[in-house]
Amino acid sequence: MNKLISVEEAVNMIQDGMTIMVGGFLGCRNPYVLVDALVAKGVKDITLIANDTSFPEIGIGKLIVNKQVKKLISSHIGTNKETGNQMNSGELEVELVPQGTLAERIRAAGAGLGGVLTPTGLGTIVAEGKDIITVDGREYLLEKPLRADIALIVGAKVDKKGNVRYKKATRNFNPLMATAADIVIVEADEIVEVGEIDPDDVMTPGIFVNYIVGGNA
Amino acid sequence: MDEKEYIARRVAKELHDGDVVNLGIGLPTMVANFIPEDIEITLQSENGFLGMGPVPEKGDEDPYLVNAGGIHVTVNPGGVFFDSAESFLIIRGGHVNATVLGALEVDEKGNLANWMVPGKMVPGMGGAMDLVTGAKKVIVAMNHTAKGNHKILKQCTLPLTAVNAVDLIITEMGVMEVSDKGIVLKEINPEFTVEQVQAATGATLIIAEDLKPIEI
Numbered sequence: 001m002n003k004l005i006s007v008e009e010a011v012n013m014i015q016d017g018m019t020i021m022v023g024g025f026l027g028c029r030n031p032y033v034l035v036d037a038l039v040a041k042g043v044k045d046i047t048l049i050a051n052d053t054s055f056p057e058i059g060i061g062k063l064i065v066n067k068q069v070k071k072l073i074s075s076h077i078g079t080n081k082e083t084g085n086q087m088n089s090g091e092l093e094v095e096l097v098p099q100g101t102l103a104e105r106i107r108a109a110g111a112g113l114g115g116v117l118t119p120t121g122l123g124t125i126v127a128e129g130k131d132i133i134t135v136d137g138r139e140y141l142l143e144k145p146l147r148a149d150i151a152l153i154v155g156a157k158v159d160k161k162g163n164v165r166y167k168k169a170t171r172n173f174n175p176l177m178a179t180a181a182d183i184v185i186v187e188a189d190e191i192v193e194v195g196e197i198d199p200d201d202v203m204t205p206g207i208f209v210n211y212i213v214g215g216n217a
Numbered sequence: 218m219d220e221k222e223y224i225a226r227r228v229a230k231e232l233h234d235g236d237v238v239n240l241g242i243g244l245p246t247m248v249a250n251f252i253p254e255d256i257e258i259t260l261q262s263e264n265g266f267l268g269m270g271p272v273p274e275k276g277d278e279d280p281y282l283v284n285a286g287g288i289h290v291t292v293n294p295g296g297v298f299f300d301s302a303e304s305f306l307i308i309r310g311g312h313v314n315a316t317v318l319g320a321l322e323v324d325e326k327g328n329l330a331n332w333m334v335p336g337k338m339v340p341g342m343g344g345a346m347d348l349v350t351g352a353k354k355v356i357v358a359m360n361h362t363a364k365g366n367h368k369i370l371k372q373c374t375l376p377l378t379a380v381n382a383v384d385l386i387i388t389e390m391g392v393m394e395v396s397d398k399g400i401v402l403k404e405i406n407p408e409f410t411v412e413q414v415q416a417a418t419g420a421t422l423i424i425a426e427d428l429k430p431i432e433i
Contacts, residue, residue, distance in 0.1 A: 025264040025265075025283070025285075025287075025301075026264075026283060026285075026286075026287035027287065028264075028280070028281070028282075028283040028287065029280070029281070051301070052341075052343075055287075074341065075341055075342060075343050075344070076340060076341035076342070076343040077339070077340060077341050078338075078340025078341060078343075079287060079340075084339060084340075087339070096339075096341045096342060098342050098343075098344070098345075098346040098347050099263060099301065099305065099342070099343050099344040099347060100301075100304075100305030100308060100309050100344060100346075100347035100351075101346075101347070102301075103300075103301040103302045103304075103305050104302060104305070107302045118309065119309075119350050119351075120309060120346045120347045120350045120351070120379075121346055121350075122350075122379075122380065123328075123377060123379065123380030123381075124346065124376065124377045124378065124379065124380070125376050125377075126342075126346065156281070166298075167281040168266070168279065168281035168282045168292070168298055169262070169264050169265055169266055169281060169282050169283055169298060170281045171265055171298055171299065171300045171301075172264055172265050172300060172301050173300070173301045174300070175300045175302075176300060176301060176302055203300075
């Protein structure tokens with residue numbers, strides 16, 4: 001099964017109004033090539049799930065600046081002033097989620113779980129409207145799974161089966177998002193032949209990856 | 218010595234050999250510079266690694282390696298990378314011995330507000346809510362007041378980051394422990410009187426019987 005596709009083919013799968021997860025942490029790194037192509041195509045009304053909205057000129061920060069996002073689910077928006085501006089003006093709906101809860105909600109979706117119970121956010125506005133469940137005398141918030149139509153992730157080394165090896169701090173949300181979307185596209189800094197990544201070193205098994213595009217590392 | 222360095226040096230003395238520690242952005246980050254040489258601390262970075270090292274020389278930045286503030290850092294020998302779920306397993310699961318972070322407000326119940334000022338500044342909580350919920354010891358390191366306004370209060374007025382979470386408050390004026398009875402002033406900067414510290418505090422301080430001068 002050939003998973004290698006062009007950036008154009010990848011972006012053609014992404015339509016207005018879709019829910020998209022994008023890996024990365026403060027722009028270190030996002031799938032820059034795929035995101036730039038999304039910006040160029042002008043896909044709009046996106047629901048974006050990402051740890052943060054990066055910086056205005058870097059990676060997914062550009063999607064915000066270009067006003068392509070209708071709803072954002074994220075843990076931190078402080079490094080991109082445009083996100084706050086659009087939130088305050090009412091153009092952008094923002095759901096702020098504690099970072100660990102965001103990770104677990106995505107993981108829960110990928111793992112087929114109905115949600116997770118976490119003490120994080122109890123007694124804060126994060127708890128508003130959520131069920132509180134007591135287990136052995138301790139209270140937890142029920143946080144529900146988060147899925148997407150498409151996940152755009154980024155790997156340092158990807159073989160042609162889609163097995164991914166990440167590098168250093170760029171693993172972050174990528175392995176979780178790879179399990180929680182209908183279509184998963186990985187942007188590879190380097191594409192290698194099957195067998196070139198030691199099975200011990202694969203961090204996301206290729207079964208989760210539908211398509212591979214070349215990056216520009 | 219400026220106030221921030223004074224606070225950071227005092228915070229560093231709270232850390233123990235073998236501790237896993239998460240330092241927030243800003244003043245808390247400075248604590249790393251003052252860790253006693255005879256103890257070994259492992260710094261955790263919530264974007265997914267243990268063994269965080271110092272900022273690299275200019276030109277040596279690694280595009281794959283930043284800290285949770287997006288600043289290029291290094292990794293020490295023995296460091297480990299992982300994904301965000303494992304990173305927060307470490308944080309939420311009680312595997313971090315101490316977290317040091319700033320605050321907008323702290324109150325005598327140990328409630329903490331440090332992630333938003335409605336209508337003014339809403340950066341988001343990032344990993345802060347998980348950190349103060351899961352870390353074994355939560356140390357707030359901050360200036361005692363903000364432009365003369367109290368930050369240590371009877372009750373927080375801003376949206377909370379967590380309830381009953383703060384263990385210790387370290388400012389340029391003193392070291393304060395949050396107890397069941399209220400905030401206990403345990404150590405005082407010799408440049409201030411107890412009356413001055415109390416006047417700069419919006420909650421009634423309990424003065425420790427063995428109140429000591431801060432040593433750094």
